[in-house]
Amino acid sequence: MDLLDYFKIKKSTSASLAKERLQILVAHERTSRNQPSYLPQLQIELLEVIRKYINVDLDAISVNFEQDDNQETLELNIVLPDYQPK
Amino acid sequence: MARIIVVTSGKGGVGKTTTSAAIAMGLAKKGHKTAVIDFDVGLRNLDLIMGCERRVIYDFINVINGEASLNQALIRDKNCNQLYILPASQTRDKDALSQEGVGKVLEDLSKDFQYIICDSPAGIEKGAQLAMYYADDAFVVTNPEVSSVRDSDRMLGILSSKSRRAETNQEPIKEYLLLTRYSPERVKLKEMLSVDDVQEILSLHLLGVIPESKSVLNASNSGLPVILDEKSDAGQAYMDVVARYLGEECPHRFIDEKKGLFGKLFGSR
Ligand SMILES: Nc1ncnc2c1ncn2[C@@H]1O[C@H](COP(=O)(O)OP(=O)(O)OP(=O)(O)O)[C@@H](O)[C@H]1O
Numbered sequence: 001m002d003l004l005d006y007f008k009i010k011k012s013t014s015a016s017l018a019k020e021r022l023q024i025l026v027a028h029e030r031t032s033r034n035q036p037s038y039l040p041q042l043q044i045e046l047l048e049v050i051r052k053y054i055n056v057d058l059d060a061i062s063v064n065f066e067q068d069d070n071q072e073t074l075e076l077n078i079v080l081p082d083y084q085p086k
Numbered sequence: 087m088a089r090i091i092v093v094t095s096g097k098g099g100v101g102k103t104t105t106s107a108a109i110a111m112g113l114a115k116k117g118h119k120t121a122v123i124d125f126d127v128g129l130r131n132l133d134l135i136m137g138c139e140r141r142v143i144y145d146f147i148n149v150i151n152g153e154a155s156l157n158q159a160l161i162r163d164k165n166c167n168q169l170y171i172l173p174a175s176q177t178r179d180k181d182a183l184s185q186e187g188v189g190k191v192l193e194d195l196s197k198d199f200q201y202i203i204c205d206s207p208a209g210i211e212k213g214a215q216l217a218m219y220y221a222d223d224a225f226v227v228t229n230p231e232v233s234s235v236r237d238s239d240r241m242l243g244i245l246s247s248k249s250r251r252a253e254t255n256q257e258p259i260k261e262y263l264l265l266t267r268y269s270p271e272r273v274k275l276k277e278m279l280s281v282d283d284v285q286e287i288l289s290l291h292l293l294g295v296i297p298e299s300k301s302v303l304n305a306s307n308s309g310l311p312v313i314l315d316e317k318s319d320a321g322q323a324y325m326d327v328v329a330r331y332l333g334e335e336c337p338h339r340f341i342d343e344k345k346g347l348f349g350k351l352f353g354s355r
C-alpha cells in the first residue's frame with residue numbers, strides 16, 4: 001500500500017480538526033462545570049489519607065461527580081500500585 | 087421598563103464594542119430610545135467607536151459614586167437623538183463597580199429607556215460578571231476560531247448560573263449567537279469553522295453572521311458605528327441583526343461567498 005494514500009485517509013481538513021477538538025473539550029468542560037467546588041480539595045485530602053496507608057501515586061485518584069434528574073453520584077477511583085511485596 | 091442586553095464573549099478582541107455600538111445605533115435608528123454603557127472600566131473605548139470621546143465629562147463610576155447625575159453623564163449621540171452613551175471611567179479600575187451601584191444605575195435608566203446595551207469587558211472577572219448580571223438578553227459574540235468558541239461556551243455557563251435571573255429563579259437570560267469576523271471564502275476552503283460547526287457546538291439561536299470586513303476599521307477610524315455605513319456588508323449584516331432581534335423575518339445574507347458579477351446578474355434577487 002502506498003504510504004501517501006495512508007496519510008490521505010487520515011488527513012482531515014483544518015476546520016474539521018478544530019471542530020472535533022472543540023466538541024471533545026466543550027463536552028468535558030460542561031460536565032465539570034456543574035461539579036461542586038469542594039471537589040478538588042476533597043481529592044487532595046482523600047489522597048493524603050490514602051497515602052498514609054498505601055503508597056499510591058499523586059495522580060492515582062480520580063473523583064467524578066455526576067448529576068442526572070433524580071440523583072447525584074460521587075465516584076471515587078483509586079489506582080493501586082501494580083503489586084505490593086510485603 | 088427597559089430590556090437590558092449584554093454583549094459578551096469571554097475572549098477579548100472578538101468584536102463586542104463594535105457590536106455594541108452598531109446594535110445600539112440600529113435600535114435607536116428604529117425609534118427606540120437606547121442607552122449604551124461601557125463596562126470596560128480602565129480601558130474605555132466605546133466613546134471612540136461612537137465618536138464622542140471629546141464630549142466625555144462624567145462617567146459611569148461618577149454616577150455610581152453620586153459625583154454626577156445620570157443626566158450629566160449621559161452623552162447624546164450626534165447622529166441620532168434617540169441614542170445615549172454612558173462612558174466608562176479611564177482612571178479607575180473594575181473594583182470601582184459594585185453590584186448595587188450598577189443595579190441602581192440600570193434601574194434609573196430603565197425608567198426612561200427602551201433598550202440598555204451593556205458592552206462587556208473581556209474575561210470572566212468582576213467587570214464581565216457585572217455587565218451580564220442584570221441582563222435580560224445576551225448577545226454572545228464569537229469568532230469562528232477554537233479559543234473564542236471555547237470561551238463563549240464558558241460564558242454561557244456563567245450566564246446561566248451567576249445572573250440575577252438565575253439567582254432569583256426567574257426565566258433564564260435569552261442567549262443569542264453573533265458570529266463575527268466570518269470569512270465565507272475561508273470556510274469554503276475548509277480553513278475556518280462554519281456557522282453550522284459553531285452552532286452544533288454551542289447550540290444557540292443564531293442572531294446573525296457579521297463578515298470580516300474592511301468597513302469596520304474605516305468606521306472606527308471615523309468614529310461612526312459601522313451600521314451607519316449602509317453600503318458595507320458588515321453594516322448591512324448588523325442591520326439584519328437588529329431587525330431579527332426585533333422579530334422581523336430576515337434571511338441570512340452573508341454566510342455564503344460574495345456573488346461575482348455573473349452571480350449578481352443572474353442571481354435570484
Ligand atoms: N467584522 C469585523 N471585520 C473586521 N474587523 C473587525 C470586525 N469586528 C471587529 N473587528 C476589529 O477587531 C478589533 C477588536 O474589535 P472590538 O474592539 O469591537 O472587540 P472587543 O471584543 O470589544 O475587544 P475587547 O475585548 O478588547 O473589549 C478591532 O480592531 C475591530 O476593528
Ligand SMILES: [Mg+2]
Pocket residue numbers: 102103104126131205206207
Ligand atoms: Mg471592547
